[in-house]
Amino acid sequence: MGETTIYWCKTGYESTDGATWASCNRDGWTPNPLCQVLESVGCGSPPPLTDGDIKYTVKSNYSHQERVEFMCQRYYTMEGGPHRTCINGEWTGQMRCLKPCIVNEDVYRQHNITLKSSDSTFFTHDEIVEFRCARGVPVGAVAMRQRCNGGVILLPTCQ
Structure with a gap:
């Protein structure tokens, strides 16, 4: 006592x-x-995802432990995610949308190359792309097989 x-x-x-x-x-x-x-606190709308969207209807208020699913725009590749969760007023979960590589006919002509097996313009992140010479032979140190990396792809040149 x-x-x-x-x-x-x-x-x-x-x-x-x-x-x-x-x-x-x-x-x-x-x-x-x-x-x-401990009193749980909800969240407002989740932060936006650059080059992505929430998969379902966005609400202005979310409950503690409620989660939302994101998706990337067409040809973009999600890294991390796809969910963010409301935990005591804070959104948890990290993700980002990686850009595709875009190569058009003018660029192919400038490098004197074509695609080996397709005629696509868009390549997703991490996709391997094989080129061939439209005519002539490869010049320089860039290989005829390249990987798209977050919107950047090295292009071989032929002469």
Whole structure:
């Protein structure tokens, strides 16, 4: 009776009055109760994803632990994700949309190359693209097989 002790609340709980000590008296511990369930806080709309969108309808308010799914625009490749979750007022989860490589006919003509097996203009991140000489032979150090890297692809040249 009359003694004081230090205490802390378990994960998911918080002190009822901010105290870190309690006293024993005739009626039990003061403060009483010592700990209460941590009040969860919701979130507003999640931050936008550059070159991507939320897969379903966007809301202005989300509950604690509610999650949203993102997707990248066509030809873009998602790195990380695809979900962000509302945790006590903060959005968690990281992702980004990696750009595709775009190569048009004018660029092919400038380098005197064509695609080996397709006639695509768009290549997704990390896609391997094989070129061939439209005429002549390769010149320079750039190989005829290249990988798209976040919107950048090295192009071989032929003469």
